[in-house]
Amino acid sequence: xxxxxxxxxxxxxxxxxxxxxxxxxxxxxxxxxxxxxxxxxxxxxxxxxxxxxxxxxxxxxxxxxxxxxxxxxxxxxxxxxxxxxxxxxxxxxxxxxxxxxxxxxxxxxxxxxxxxxxxxxxxxxxxxxxxxxxxxxxxxxxxxxxxxxxxxxxxxxxxxxxxxxxxxxxxxxxxxxxxxxxxxxxxxxxxxxxxxxxxxxxxxxxxxxxxxxxxxxxxxxxxxxxxxxxxxxxxxxxxxxxxxxxxxxxxxxxxxxxxxxxxxxxxxxxxxxxxxxxxxxxxxxxxxxxxxxxxxxxxxxxxxxxxxxxxxxxxxxxxxxxxxxxxxxxxxxxxxxxxxxxxxxxxxxxxxxxxxxxxxxxxxxxxxxxxxxxxxxxxxxxxxxxxxxxxxxxxxxxxxxxxxxxxxxxxxxxxxxxxxxxxxxxxxxxxxxxxxxxxxxxxxxxxxxxxxxxxxxxxxxxx
Numbered sequence: 001x002x003x004x005x006x007x008x009x010x011x012x013x014x015x016x017x018x019x020x021x022x023x024x025x026x027x028x029x030x031x032x033x034x035x036x037x038x039x040x041x042x043x044x045x046x047x048x049x050x051x052x053x054x055x056x057x058x059x060x061x062x063x064x065x066x067x068x069x070x071x072x073x074x075x076x077x078x079x080x081x082x083x084x085x086x087x088x089x090x091x092x093x094x095x096x097x098x099x100x101x102x103x104x105x106x107x108x109x110x111x112x113x114x115x116x117x118x119x120x121x122x123x124x125x126x127x128x129x130x131x132x133x134x135x136x137x138x139x140x141x142x143x144x145x146x147x148x149x150x151x152x153x154x155x156x157x158x159x160x161x162x163x164x165x166x167x168x169x170x171x172x173x174x175x176x177x178x179x180x181x182x183x184x185x186x187x188x189x190x191x192x193x194x195x196x197x198x199x200x201x202x203x204x205x206x207x208x209x210x211x212x213x214x215x216x217x218x219x220x221x222x223x224x225x226x227x228x229x230x231x232x233x234x235x236x237x238x239x240x241x242x243x244x245x246x247x248x249x250x251x252x253x254x255x256x257x258x259x260x261x262x263x264x265x266x267x268x269x270x271x272x273x274x275x276x277x278x279x280x281x282x283x284x285x286x287x288x289x290x291x292x293x294x295x296x297x298x299x300x301x302x303x304x305x306x307x308x309x310x311x312x313x314x315x316x317x318x319x320x321x322x323x324x325x326x327x328x329x330x331x332x333x334x335x336x337x338x339x340x341x342x343x344x345x346x347x348x349x350x351x352x353x354x355x356x357x358x359x360x361x362x363x364x365x366x367x368x369x370x371x372x373x374x375x376x377x378x379x380x381x382x383x384x385x386x387x388x389x390x391x392x393x394x395x396x397x398x399x400x401x402x403x404x405x406x407x408x409x410x411x412x413x414x415x416x417x418x419x420x421x422x423x424x425x426x427x428x429x430x431x432x433x434x435x436x437x438x439x440x441x442x443x444x445x446x447x448x449x450x451x452x453x454x455x456x457x458x459x460x461x462x463x
Contacts (some may be wrong), residue, residue: 038071069131070165132165157182174202194220211241233259270323271377274300274463289461291325301463323369324459326428339363351448360436360451367455372427373462377420383409383435383452384416392441400452401433409435419454426459 019322035041035048042049053073054066060075069076099382129141136142146152147160151201154160154169158177161168172184186204188197193206208214208221215222225243247253247260254261265284266277273286286302288294295302305313306327307320314320314329323330335347335438338355342348344457345365352403368381396409396417406425411417419435435452 007270036071072131074131079200088192099219102225128370130165154183167437172202174204192219196408209241211243248282272299275461289325291327292461292463302462321457323365323457324371325461326457326459332364335363336370342427360449361451364450366452367457369457369459370421370425370427372459373424374421377422377423379418380421380456381435381454382416383417383419383437385437385439388415389439389441391443391448392439392446395438395440397436397438399436401436402432405429406434425458428460430456431456431458 010259012150021058024087037241038049038051038053039048041047050068051071054068059067059073063189077123096344126169129135132146133141134144142383143164145161145162151357152160152167152169154167157171157175159172159182160168164236171177173186174187175182176185177183184199184201186199188199188204194205195209195212196206201268206214206219207398210439211224211226212221213224214220223238225238225244227238230236231243234248234251235246237244237246242298245253245258245260249267250263251260252263254258262279262281264279265273266279272284275292277290278285278287285292286299286301291304291306292301293304303322303324304311305322307314307322312320312327312329316325317332318329319332321330333341333344333347335341338353338359339347339349342362345364347365349359349361349363351357351361366381371378383396394415396411400409400411404409406421406423408422409417410420417437419433427430433456435454436449437452438447440447
């Protein structure tokens with residue numbers, strides 16, 4: 001073996017050893033880096049670089065030849081190659097060393113050139129393509145669509161996406177890859193919808209609460225103005241997501257929340273009107289009985305004085321007497337014997353007439369009105385002596401007409417007394433009382449009496 005051949009073998013061994021060390025260093029340096037199969041992390045480039053698998057010990061079996069690919073390698077039959085390789089072209093001159101016994105020349109004469117076999121195989125087929133490509137008829141390489149040829153290895157839940165020289169396994173929209181499986185994304189957890197959200201396989205659906213309308217973006221909601229459709233019988237007030245109905249004065253909202261029903265104000269209290277309350281749509285009115293008119297407050301009743309207005313049926317001989325809620329026509333005074341009239345309301349029985357000995361000296365006629373059910377006790381009439389005699393005193397009493405004991409006389413002084421109503425009297429009613437004033441004079445041994453015949457017209461109503 002010549003020195004030249006030894007030098008070549010030594011250099012070749014050094015190169016193989018350096019390549020093996022470099023490969024081991026690259027593999028060690030790529031440990032723990034997120035590089036796919038067939039790649040390793042290159043620190044100088046800062047990225048994953050292709051691994052030359054053909055540099056590994058016996059990557060192919062038998063006589064198969066190893067061809068490195070991007071991300072892998074390929075084992076080919078030796079028929080694809082021609083050996084030995086014969087170069088066509090100028091031949092490099094062979095170096096020849098001088099014999100030491102020869103004379104040394106000043107000029108270096110190169111040895112004749114000899115053919116040198118290359119250290120790499122020559123591919124006969126010019127259309128040899130990398131992994132993921134296939135040779136075309138025109139000598140170019142076309143990409144293999146692994147998704148179309150169903151030569152991919154994607155999970156059944158995944159979707160194959162063809163790429164240049166390979167493919168990618170991905171998930172359709174609405175899914176994400178978890179542990180190699182495409183699982184549905186619950187979009188409702190991330191607040192995609194403004195109000196209501198319903199998750200479906202691979203997607204989601206938004207909806208709105210009652211009173212809202214879904215916007216064209218399919219996610220947000222806008223308030224619906226329900227008042228535009230006039231749902232209320234009276235007034236409508238739009239609110240956020242709903243509406244409210246209101247009613248005019250005198251009405252209240254029905255249970256359905258949209259219609260208005262009339263309020264029966266008369267049922268609220270029996271004191272709204274003094275006499276009678278009449279309900280009207282949205283309001284009420286007060287009315288008064290005959291003989292009364294409605295006062296300015298629209299609730300109270302005032303007596304009509306028929307005697308003043310002339311709205312009565314009394315003749316010219318009669319006297320019109322007005323009382324609460326009505327009137328009466330009083331006939332001219334007619335005194336019963338042995339009494340004689342001394343005025344238009346007083347009768348007298350003369351002491352000289354023996355028939356008057358046991359009778360009252362005078363009878364005075366008075367009239368008054370009284371409201372039905374008047375509260376008691378109540379002072380209703382005053383009686384007193386108009387003539388005073390020395391040494392005389394006076395006794396006041398109810399002589400007749402108090403069968404129901406509704407009245408009594410309370411003496412207020414030596415010469416006066418008051419008629420007191422002790423029990424309410426319901427009308428309409430006419431009560432006639434004889435109120436007697438007895439005059440007693442023990443000095444002259446005199447005893448006499450005078451009577452006031454009081455006629456009380458009790459009205460039908462308490463006003």
